Amino acid sequence: MSPAHAAPESRSSRAGEFVRDNLPILLVAAVLVVAVVFLAWDRWRRGTFFFGGATLLAAALRLVLPTDRAGLLAVRSKGFDVAWLTVLGGAIIVLAATISSLGVT
Structure with missing residues (x-):
């Protein structure tokens, strides 16, 4: 079959290729969305832990x-x-763990 008559690439295969090519950043973004949801529900400490976790996840993915x-x-x-992502993620988690919650969870 000539290239002119080849079946066009389906939307699902293009979407699958996009997800496969961008999976590391999409995983980090998914964790960041969870963090934002916690922050929107006034759960700043949990949200901050998730922000730090997303940063450490980015470091781990970059490493492997x-x-x-x-x-x-x-x-x-x-x-x-x-190194930078690990220091930043660790600092965010340490700050979230050590700042007094002042009665806020």
Whole structure:
């Protein structure tokens, strides 16, 4: 069959390809959505833990995935990205754990 007569790519296959190519950042974004939901429900501490967790998830994905598969998580060198995301995620979680809740959960 000639290329002119080839079946057009279906929407589902394009969507599947998009998800496969961007899965690392989509996983991180999903955790961030959960964090925003907690913050919207006035659960700032839980939301902050999820923000820190999303950052640590990004660090872990950047560490284990090759640069060409890391997608938008690959900004600088792998070592720099992993170190910076780990420090940032850890700091967010430590702050969430140590700040007094003042009666707010």
